[in-house]
Amino acid sequence: MLPRSFPVPVSPVSNLSCLAIHTQTNKPWSLGQCIDAYSRAGVRGISVWRDVLSAVGAGEGAKMLKDAGMVVPALVRGGFFPGVDGEARRKAVDDNLRCLDDAAVIGAEMVVLVVGAVPGMALSEARKQVTEGIGKLLDHAKATGVKLAIEPLHPMYAADRSCINRMAEARAVCEVLQNPLVGIAVDVYQVWWDPDLETEIALAGRQKTLFAFHVCDWRVNTRSLLTDRGLMGDGCIPIRTIRSWVEATGFSGFNEVEVFSEDYWSMDQHAYLARITEAYLSHT
Amino acid sequence: MLPRSFPVPVSPVSNLSCLAIHTQTNKPWSLGQCIDAYSRAGVRGISVWRDVLSAVGAGEGAKMLKDAGMVVPALVRGGFFPGVDGEARRKAVDDNLRCLDDAAVIGAEMVVLVVGAVPGMALSEARKQVTEGIGKLLDHAKATGVKLAIEPLHPMYAADRSCINRMAEARAVCEVLQNPLVGIAVDVYQVWWDPDLETEIALAGRQKTLFAFHVCDWRVNTRSLLTDRGLMGDGCIPIRTIRSWVEATGFSGFNEVEVFSEDYWSMDQHAYLARITEAYLSHT
Numbered sequence: 001m002l003p004r005s006f007p008v009p010v011s012p013v014s015n016l017s018c019l020a021i022h023t024q025t026n027k028p029w030s031l032g033q034c035i036d037a038y039s040r041a042g043v044r045g046i047s048v049w050r051d052v053l054s055a056v057g058a059g060e061g062a063k064m065l066k067d068a069g070m071v072v073p074a075l076v077r078g079g080f081f082p083g084v085d086g087e088a089r090r091k092a093v094d095d096n097l098r099c100l101d102d103a104a105v106i107g108a109e110m111v112v113l114v115v116g117a118v119p120g121m122a123l124s125e126a127r128k129q130v131t132e133g134i135g136k137l138l139d140h141a142k143a144t145g146v147k148l149a150i151e152p153l154h155p156m157y158a159a160d161r162s163c164i165n166r167m168a169e170a171r172a173v174c175e176v177l178q179n180p181l182v183g184i185a186v187d188v189y190q191v192w193w194d195p196d197l198e199t200e201i202a203l204a205g206r207q208k209t210l211f212a213f214h215v216c217d218w219r220v221n222t223r224s225l226l227t228d229r230g231l232m233g234d235g236c237i238p239i240r241t242i243r244s245w246v247e248a249t250g251f252s253g254f255n256e257v258e259v260f261s262e263d264y265w266s267m268d269q270h271a272y273l274a275r276i277t278e279a280y281l282s283h284t
Numbered sequence: 285m286l287p288r289s290f291p292v293p294v295s296p297v298s299n300l301s302c303l304a305i306h307t308q309t310n311k312p313w314s315l316g317q318c319i320d321a322y323s324r325a326g327v328r329g330i331s332v333w334r335d336v337l338s339a340v341g342a343g344e345g346a347k348m349l350k351d352a353g354m355v356v357p358a359l360v361r362g363g364f365f366p367g368v369d370g371e372a373r374r375k376a377v378d379d380n381l382r383c384l385d386d387a388a389v390i391g392a393e394m395v396v397l398v399v400g401a402v403p404g405m406a407l408s409e410a411r412k413q414v415t416e417g418i419g420k421l422l423d424h425a426k427a428t429g430v431k432l433a434i435e436p437l438h439p440m441y442a443a444d445r446s447c448i449n450r451m452a453e454a455r456a457v458c459e460v461l462q463n464p465l466v467g468i469a470v471d472v473y474q475v476w477w478d479p480d481l482e483t484e485i486a487l488a489g490r491q492k493t494l495f496a497f498h499v500c501d502w503r504v505n506t507r508s509l510l511t512d513r514g515l516m517g518d519g520c521i522p523i524r525t526i527r528s529w530v531e532a533t534g535f536s537g538f539n540e541v542e543v544f545s546e547d548y549w550s551m552d553q554h555a556y557l558a559r560i561t562e563a564y565l566s567h568t
Contacts, residue, residue, distance in 0.1 A: 028389065119519075119520040120520055122373070122522065123477065123479065124479070154439060154440065155438060155439050155478075156509075158501055158518075159520045160504050165477055168479075193439040193449055194439075195453060218404045222443075225506055225507075236404055261430075264441045
């Protein structure tokens with residue numbers, strides 16, 4: 001752990017009651033293995049990635065989750081709206097409609113949207129297409145009762161994964177659509193560097209668009225843009241400070257651990273899960 | 285090269301007269317080798333990195349540059365102001381004073397500042413220390429006649445290299461210091477994703493703080509945070525569009541090619557230089 005010169009204004013979390021883990025964090029595990037292990041570790045929240053759900057089917061997955069008494073903040077992930085032509089964009093919308101259906105089946109509160117980007121397409125055009133794409137999901141979101149959470153992604157993903165890289169741009173989409181089912185997923189990994197973060201979190205609280213809070217850490221010598229995230233305490237993100245901003249808005253949802261890491265994926269996943277809960281209790 | 289769906293509003297550059305190359309682009313070469321090769325290729329601009337300059341000494345370097353008729357937009361790089369204690373910060377200022385001296389000796393128009401960051405220090409505190417640090421250089425900048433150009437670095441460098449990650453934050457420092465010798469170096473690699481880029485470039489033009497323009501490209505599947513930059517045309521940055529914004533302000537400085545790339549460093553550097561000038565003419 002790094003020495004910290006900034007104030008740490010809030011205590012760490014006191015127990016696991018608000019902890020949820022993204023299945024992708026334990027990528028080597030199936031949905032069943034995640035459910036079993038999380039339950040035994042006292043973790044009741046699970047955000048389900050589509051790959052592990054499709055391996056068993058949404059109906060069976062829903063039964064497994066319900067039997068274990070798991071709470072599901074999110075099905076992850078929809079999005080990828082921008083496309084070079086209308087056909088590509090229609091396919092993206094169709095895929096998101098199916099994602100909403102699956103989310104409803106497993107009782108997920110929201111679908112997390114990684115909104116997409118197309119290399120060579122102006123980011124301003126891509127953002128327009130994102131707003132249009134989400135707009136086409138609103139009726140179905142209402143019908144299924146599932147929220148849509150735009151996750152701003154770090155600017156290092158602007159080329160091909162997300163044309164929305166700060167909370168301000170996610171807010172702009174929310175302000176256009178003005179729908180209680182459209183909000184923002186704040187992932188500390190993506191936005192920790194943003195000087196406007198505290199202000200935007202407070203604003204999202206007032207606008208009732210703060211739907212989710214994801215935690216992990218930024219390793220100082222990050223070796224890969226995609227799969228070198230740290231556990232809380234491994235890096236330099238002031239996680240407790242950011243959590244205090246989130247909680248100051250009245251947010252009472254889960255703290256969702258979402259870590260992509262070749263190093264951690266190569267560990268014994270039970271030993272890793274013990275490190276996750278310990279890192280959560282000590283550094284979140 | 286990627287298909288581009290965004291408009292390309294300006295023609296590519298018509299000749300090499302505004303091309304400058306950073307010596308680090310040809311990292312395997314010494315200052316002498318860079319000067320010889322650039323001269324023979326018809327490149328008259330060279331931004332000199334401190335490592336190749338210190339290998340020969342500033343006086344000898346100055347003579348070599350002058351004899352070859354090279355123009356030097358920048359000595360690269362100063363900065364790294366934030367420190368955990370006063371002693372660390374004083375050392376940083378001293379190093380920057382020496383950098384200004386060397387810049388004056390070789391006739392560089394400016395020193396480029398990579399402002400620094402300290403893992404575990406709040407970015408807001410680091411930015412305060414940056415402003416203070418640059419403030420301590422102003423008298424010497426005036427005495428030497430060398431400008432100070434703050435380069436906002438991509439947010440993926442926020443942990444330990446730069447607490448200034450957008451033009452807006454660089455502008456904030458300029459607005460505090462209000463000194464004609466303090467401005468901004470715009471590197472497309474760092475800021476291309478920023479939705480406020482066009483506005484900020486125009487504003488920097490009006491504030492007379494647009495000191496430098498650096499070009500390279502963002503590879504869509506970037507493999508390393510540090511040394512996988514592309515040549516112009518290798519990636520997805522709308523370089524010509526951004527250049528048109530820069531030129532619309534009246535900017536008439538060099539287009540400085542600054543590429544860090546293990547792939548390109550491993551090539552024969554003469555063959556690589558030919559690719560640089562070709563990429564410059566075709567995609568800048």
